[in-house]
Amino acid sequence: MKFGVIVFPGSNCDHDAWFAVNRNLGQPAEFIWHDSATLGDIDAVILPGGFAHGDYLRCGAIAKFSPVMQAVRRFAGDGGPVLGICNGFQILVEAGMLPGALMRNRSLKFICREVRLRTGTLDSPFTAAAGRGQILRMPIAHGEGCYVADEHTLDELESDDRVAFRYVENPNGSMRDIAGILNARRNVLGLMPHPERATEPLMGSSDGLVIFRSMVMAAQLAAPRL
Amino acid sequence: MTSPAVTPEIVAQHQLTEAEFRKIVGILGREPNHTELGIFSVMWSEHCSYKSSRLHLKKLPTRGKLVVQGPGENAGIIDAGGGYVIAFKIESHNHPSFIEPFQGAATGVGGILRDIFTMGARPIAVLDSLRFGPLDDPQSGRRNRRILQGVVAGIAHYGNCFGVPTVGGECVFEACYDGNPLVNVFALGVAKKEDIFYARAAGIGNPVIYVGAKTGRDGIHGASMASAEFTEESKQKRPNVQVGDPFLEKLLLEACLEAMQTGAIVGIQDMGAAGLTCSTCEMGSRGGTGIEIELDLVPQRETGMTPYEIMLSESQERMLLVAERGREEEVVRVFRKWGLDAVTVGQVTADGKLRVKQHGRVVAEIPNRELADEAPLYDRPHTEPPRAPQRPPVNHPPAPDSAAALLALLASPDICSKRYIWEQYDYQVRTNTIAGPGADAAIMRIKENGASVAMSLDGNGRYCYLDPRAGAMLAVAECCRNLSTVGAEPVAATNCLNFGNPERPEIMAQLVEAIEGMAEACRFFETPITGGNVSLYNETLGEGIWPTPVIGVVGLLKTGAPVTREFKTAGRAVILLGGVGRCDETQFGATQYAKTIWHDLWGAPPALDMDLEKRVQAAIREIVAAGLAESAHDLSDGGLAVAAAECCLGREGVGVALHFESDLCSEHLLFHEGPSRILISTGSPDRVTEIAARHGVEALRAGITMNAGLSIGNRGTALLTLPVDKLHAIYEGALEEQLRS
Numbered sequence: 013m014k015f016g017v018i019v020f021p022g023s024n025c026d027h028d029a030w031f032a033v034n035r036n037l038g039q040p041a042e043f044i045w046h047d048s049a050t051l052g053d054i055d056a057v058i059l060p061g062g063f064a065h066g067d068y069l070r071c072g073a074i075a076k077f078s079p080v081m082q083a084v085r086r087f088a089g090d091g092g093p094v095l096g097i098c099n100g101f102q103i104l105v106e107a108g109m110l111p112g113a114l115m116r117n118r119s120l121k122f123i124c125r126e127v128r129l130r131t132g133t134l135d136s137p138f139t140a141a142a143g144r145g146q147i148l149r150m151p152i153a154h155g156e157g158c159y160v161a162d163e164h165t166l167d168e169l170e171s172d173d174r175v176a177f178r179y180v181e182n183p184n185g186s187m188r189d190i191a192g193i194l195n196a197r198r199n200v201l202g203l204m205p206h207p208e209r210a211t212e213p214l215m216g217s218s219d220g221l222v223i224f225r226s227m228v229m230a231a232q233l234a235a236p237r238l
Numbered sequence: 239m240t241s242p243a244v245t246p247e248i249v250a251q252h253q254l255t256e257a258e259f260r261k262i263v264g265i266l267g268r269e270p271n272h273t274e275l276g277i278f279s280v281m282w283s284e285h286c287s288y289k290s291s292r293l294h295l296k297k298l299p300t301r302g303k304l305v306v307q308g309p310g311e312n313a314g315i316i317d318a319g320g321g322y323v324i325a326f327k328i329e330s331h332n333h334p335s336f337i338e339p340f341q342g343a344a345t346g347v348g349g350i351l352r353d354i355f356t357m358g359a360r361p362i363a364v365l366d367s368l369r370f371g372p373l374d375d376p377q378s379g380r381r382n383r384r385i386l387q388g389v390v391a392g393i394a395h396y397g398n399c400f401g402v403p404t405v406g407g408e409c410v411f412e413a414c415y416d417g418n419p420l421v422n423v424f425a426l427g428v429a430k431k432e433d434i435f436y437a438r439a440a441g442i443g444n445p446v447i448y449v450g451a452k453t454g455r456d457g458i459h460g461a462s463m464a465s466a467e468f469t470e471e472s473k474q475k476r477p478n479v480q481v482g483d484p485f486l487e488k489l490l491l492e493a494c495l496e497a498m499q500t501g502a503i504v505g506i507q508d509m510g511a512a513g514l515t516c517s518t519c520e521m522g523s524r525g526g527t528g529i530e531i532e533l534d535l536v537p538q539r540e541t542g543m544t545p546y547e548i549m550l551s552e553s554q555e556r557m558l559l560v561a562e563r564g565r566e567e568e569v570v571r572v573f574r575k576w577g578l579d580a581v582t583v584g585q586v587t588a589d590g591k592l593r594v595k596q597h598g599r600v601v602a603e604i605p606n607r608e609l610a611d612e613a614p615l616y617d618r619p620h621t622e623p624p625r626a627p628q629r630p631p632v633n634h635p636p637a638p639d640s641a642a643a644l645l646a647l648l649a650s651p652d653i654c655s656k657r658y659i660w661e662q663y664d665y666q667v668r669t670n671t672i673a674g675p676g677a678d679a680a681i682m683r684i685k686e687n688g689a690s691v692a693m694s695l696d697g698n699g700r701y702c703y704l705d706p707r708a709g710a711m712l713a714v715a716e717c718c719r720n721l722s723t724v725g726a727e728p729v730a731a732t733n734c735l736n737f738g739n740p741e742r743p744e745i746m747a748q749l750v751e752a753i754e755g756m757a758e759a760c761r762f763f764e765t766p767i768t769g770g771n772v773s774l775y776n777e778t779l780g781e782g783i784w785p786t787p788v789i790g791v792v793g794l795l796k797t798g799a800p801v802t803r804e805f806k807t808a809g810r811a812v813i814l815l816g817g818v819g820r821c822d823e824t825q826f827g828a829t830q831y832a833k834t835i836w837h838d839l840w841g842a843p844p845a846l847d848m849d850l851e852k853r854v855q856a857a858i859r860e861i862v863a864a865g866l867a868e869s870a871h872d873l874s875d876g877g878l879a880v881a882a883a884e885c886c887l888g889r890e891g892v893g894v895a896l897h898f899e900s901d902l903c904s905e906h907l908l909f910h911e912g913p914s915r916i917l918i919s920t921g922s923p924d925r926v927t928e929i930a931a932r933h934g935v936e937a938l939r940a941g942i943t944m945n946a947g948l949s950i951g952n953r954g955t956a957l958l959t960l961p962v963d964k965l966h967a968i969y970e971g972a973l974e975e976q977l978r979s
Contacts, residue, residue: 021492021576022485024401028669031685061667063399066485122394122662153398153664209666214683214799 013231015041016054018084018100020075025061025097025208032208033058037224046078056093056227057084059100061153061206071114071156072103081107093137093227094200098154101192101202110195110202111169112161118185122155126216128180129191129205133173136194137230138201138223148219150210152183157204159186159193169193176201241272241546248272252279258614265608273545273594273602278609280512280550281519284774287613290740291772294750297757302766304729310524312353312437312507313427314768316730318794320687323434325359326426328367328695328734328790330773334479335421339388343421344396344482348554350425351400352508355491356557358435358498359427362670363682364397366407366423367695367734367788371416373651373976378416383977385419392482393423394662399484400491403671404663406680407695411651414699417778422734422771424695424790428684435498437507439521439529439560439586444504446518446529446584447566449573450490450556453514454539456480457552486555486578493576494557500572502565509556515549517558519592522606525560529606530593531584545594545601560586620746623706623785627840630823634836640879640908640950641958643835645968647876647909648883650834654972673800678872679720683797690797692726697736697788701843704828706748706785708843710755715851715913716874717791718763722855723872723916724801725862726793731760733770733789738782740774748785749774756787762848765791801862803871804888810868810943811923815861816854817936818878818900819912820845830876831909844912850935851914857933858916864929866922873915879908879950879958881917883965886948891962894919896941897951904957908950919943 015033019026026043033041044051046064051057064075075081081103088094088109096104104110117123131139131146142148161169166188169175177192184204192203207220242248249259252275262270262278270278280286288295300308306323307315313327331346347364354361368389371382397404402425439446457480497503505525507517514536522529533548543551561569566582573580587593592609594602637643647653660675672690673681679694696717702709718728733756738745760767776783805812826832827841861867869888873881886893900907920926923939930937949959 021489022399024399024488024667028667031669062401063485063488066399066483068485121391122398122664124664124666125661151666153666155398206666209669214672214797215666215669 013039013055013228014053015039015056015058016044016051017041017058017060018046018080019043020046020062020064020078022064022066023060023062025206029058029060029097029208032211032220033224036211037221039228044080046080049079049083051083051087055231056095057087059094059096059103061098061100064099064103071099072106075103076107085109088200091199095138096202097206097208098204101204102156104200104202109200110193111165112159114156115158115160116156117158123183124151124153125183126151127183127205129177130180132175132178135173136176136198136201138226139176141226141229142222147180148222149217150205150207150220152205154204157184157186159190161187172196177203241544244269244272244275249275252276253283254279258282261614265605273549274604276546276550277515277602277604280515281609282613286512286516288772289614290616290618290774291735291749292615293617294753297753298767299757299761300766300768302730302764305766305768307768309767309769312356314730314732315357315434316768318684318687318691319689321431322684322687323429323431324426324691324792325354325357325429326424326732326792327353327769328422328424328732328788329771330734330736331421331423332419332736332773332776335389336419338479339385340392341479341481343389343392345480345554346421346423347393347396348482348484348487349510350423351402351487352510354425354427355494356435356437356506356508357429358433359429360495361402361425361427362668363426363680363693364402364404364423365680365693365695365790366393366404366421367697368407368409369415369420369786370411372411372413374979382416389419389421390659390662396482396484398664400488401667403665403667405665405671405674405682406677409656409659410699412699412784414784417781418776418783420736420786422788424732426691426693426792428686433498435503435506437521438505438525439527440504440525441562442527442586442588444560444563444586445566445582446531446586447559447561447569447580448536448583449559449578449580451483451486451553452537452539452579453548453551454553455543455547455551458547458550480552480554482554489576489578490555490557493573493578497569497572500568502562502568504560504562506557506559509558511552513550513552519606519610521558521560522592523610526590528587528589528591528593529584530587533594533596535581535583537579537581545596549594618740618746619743620750621743623748623751624744626704628824630827630840637905638835640904641960643831644879644883644958644960647830647834647880648965648969649972650830651973651976652830653876653880655970656973657970658974658977673724673802678723678803679726681724681800688797690795692721692724692793692795693790694720695788695790696720697786699784699786700828700833700839702752702787703784704841704843706751707755708846710752710787711759712843712846712913713787713789714756714759714763715846715848717789718765719855719872721791721793722859723870725859726795727859728763728765728791728793731765731767731789731791733767733787735772736776736783736786736788737774738777745782752785752787756789759848763852801867801870803885804869805885805892805894805919805943806868806888806890808892808943808945810919810921811939812894812896812917812919812941812943813923813926814915814917814938814940815858815930815935816915817938818898818902818907819910819915821902821906821910821912826906826910829909829911831905846913853933853935854914854916857930857935860929861918861926866920866926867918868920870916870918873917874911877909877911882950883948885917886962887966887969892943892945893947893962894941894943895949898940900952904952907952908957
């Protein structure tokens with residue numbers, strides 16, 4: 013399974029995503045520059061963490077206009093899996109590919125710490141390999157990760173079983189402890205925590221691999237290859 | 239536009255003495271014009287020229303078997319093995335951080351990062367050594383809290399966006415930093431050995447290319463500001479502080495590293511202090527060449543800038559590079575890809591002069607070497623450093639019980655957890671952080687060569703105030719001990735020397751003694767100084783800071799699971815490597831106990847036996863390398879009791895029962911700060927003892943880990959007993975509580 017890691021000028025977790033997938037998961041991965049209008053021959057997209065265009069205006073507000081985002085939108089429309097991590101999640105909501113918005117943390121401060129996540133649904137290509145309600149340890153590192161949406165949207169996310177992860181101890185004020193959500197078609201996941209930073213024992217946790225392994229498993233089930 | 243005439247008043251405003259002015263006239267063979275005067279004033283400022291300290295800095299050891307590049311470049315470089323090198327350096331941004339804490343600290347980070355990637359190295363770690371005035375002072379507490387919040391937010395803003403993890407450092411509070419906070423930033427990067435770049439202008443006729451942000455009027459005279467004392471008017475110098483743009487710096491990093499790969503770049507230097515002036519004349523001086531630039535070609539943010547303003551601007555996120563003639567386009571193409579300006583503004587010449595033109599007319603012409611390297615050199619008079627009283631004042635209140643004293647120390651801002659600060663830093667980005675904030679030393683793996691590098695910053699103004707020479711030696715010893723405790727072999731160092739006004743003989747004496755102490759210790763521990771920074775005139779309204787030399791040591795180790803300070807398992811033997819140590823009334827006056835419990839300071843710093851220290855460090859490295867230490871933590875501020883308490887604060891909440899047979903009184907036993915001691919827990923005490931014996935080091939079997947809190951006794955008497963959750967709550971909550979008050 014070939015992963016494409018989108019690189020905006022201010023992406024700074026692009027190499028981490030590449031390293032997690034390529035070295036710790038053992039799958040091929042390549043970088044895709046933000047002004048590319050096509051994605052090439054890839055099976056999954058990762059929108060990595062960072063500060064895409066500096067994000068002085070609003071996180072992801074400029075990135076959504078990048079040529080590559082048109083390609084990502086088409087890729088998702090064709091059913092391809094798209095994983096947005098941290099800034100990637102912010103870009104996905106700005107681009108309207110996921111509902112809601114990400115606001116300043118309740119503390120108004122950047123927070124970097126390990127958190128525990130409770131897996132909310134197993135019905136997605138990102139969580140299929142997890143256990144029911146499995147607790148995953150991985151870090152957060154963001155200043156604007158407080159997930160907000162109107163009541164109707166939140167109810168719908170829950171009734172559609174689209175809350176992929178919730179914080180066990182809510183670090184940033186996110187509504188209903190939401191850490192990650194799926195789109196209606198369940199092939200786009202945005203989450204604030206960093207699974208790529210939890211992919212080997214030296215990082216302090218390997219729990220993030222559950223997400224990447226799920227993606228590989230789902231791809232194999234969808235299109236068995238020799 | 240006509241530039242002002244150069245009058246004696248104008249010369250004085252530029253902080254140049256009459257003798258310095260005469261020297262300038264001698265070099266030029268005529269009087270300088272206003273622009274030239276400005277150029278000389280920044281290059282010959284204390285900040286850029288080290289005119290008061292250079293004579294003494296020569297005493298520092300700078301060579302070692304792993305040193306690839308010593309002082310004189312943008313950063314020092316050592317060989318990290320496998321064809322890779324690490325570049326590292328520390329720099330101060332004290333003055334700007336007082337005037338404008340957020341931008342001052344942010345641009346401090348930006349400046350040191352450029353120093354690293356200028357050398358061709360990608361930054362992988364930042365550490366900060368911070369000093370503030372007391373947070374709870376009735377008069378200045380509010381301001382000090384605001385400065386701390388601003389500095390921390392500035393560091394976070396810049397480092398997080400740039401994408402470099404901030405993985406450690408120190409944060410200390412003393413009244414002497416009230417009007418003069420210290421912000422020292424250390425950065426470290428990795429490069430391939432054959433891809434190191436130097437700041438030299440070579441090849442007559444090669445183009446000089448300006449890249450990065452446009453030049454504005456910000457930061458004019460920043461270097462001179464950093465070379466003067468503070469007065470009431472200093473706040474008006476806010477416009478002298480530059481504004482940082484970490485996103486732009488990130489673009490500059492990626493573009494520079496990518497452009498370096500083209501092979502078309504001959505030399506490169508960042509525009510830091512003294513901006514375009516410094517980068518042009520220093521590159522020319524190092525290359526033995528001249529540089530001619532046309533200011534009309536310099537990208538400008540504002541209109542109507544004078545040559546004086548353009549040459550002295552300290553606008554951030556700019557670089558100057560020399561490319562191979564005919565290959566400019568290859569370089570420009572890379573910068574364009576990253577959306578950055580890259581403009582040829584001049585060329586390398588043969589005449590050794592910095593020639594600045596505007597509208598085709600020469601507006602400044604100065605020989606590079608004289609300007610960059612022949613700044614005045616002062617052997618400033620130095621007498622004796624001021625001394626504190628040698629005996630403890632007799633009117634101390636009775637000592638509180640030991641448990642209360644320990645809790646007070648754990649809650650004191652110097653010792654308590656700095657989590658509130660470091661959780662605002664992304665300390666993991668790039669996934670190389672093996673041990674981050676809160677550890678004795680930070681450990682970063684180098685993915686490229688499979689090795690790891692450990693690093694730590696240390697300084698102790700209290701010790702150095704009492705005895706600058708001994709204090710500096712203790713700082714080096716402790717910094718090396720921090721590295722050894724995590725299993726790393728210290729190999730090289732960088733220093734940041736923060737002092738008051740060197741024109742005062744007693745302050746100059748502090749500087750001289752501290753440098754000499756540092757030199758002796760660095761020579762002994764074989765950690766040559768590969769670069770650093772001197773920050774003088776740290777005074778406000780005539781009140782100087784304590785002498786605060788900060789040392790950053792780097793060490794190498796094999797990549798693997800780190801040995802951390804917290805106890806992991808109940809039932810392990812606990813060994814105090816180095817034994818209980820020595821202390822007397824005089825040395826107790828330097829401790830955190832004297833500071834926190836008695837609000838006092840007297841006597842002398844702890845006695846350091848360098849030979850013993852070296853053996854203790856060799857022993858712990860061998861113990862860690864053999865996998866025998868389940869935890870290890872060196873004793874420092876607050877002594878044995880604080881170290882033992884810190885070891886109990888792991889996720890597992892494992893405590894310890896320690897018992898001693900010591901002649902020391904209980905305060906001294908628990909809280910003295912004698913060096914050369916490390917507390918470890920182990921499942922193999924006999925093997926640890928055997929290794930220690932081989933190094934001639936005492937391995938005192940002091941107790942056993944257990945799930946029942948912390949208890950310490952001496953000669954059959956319990957000195958203190960405390961539950962772990964209480965230690966935890968006080969240690970973790972103290973800083974935030976002080977900041978909220």
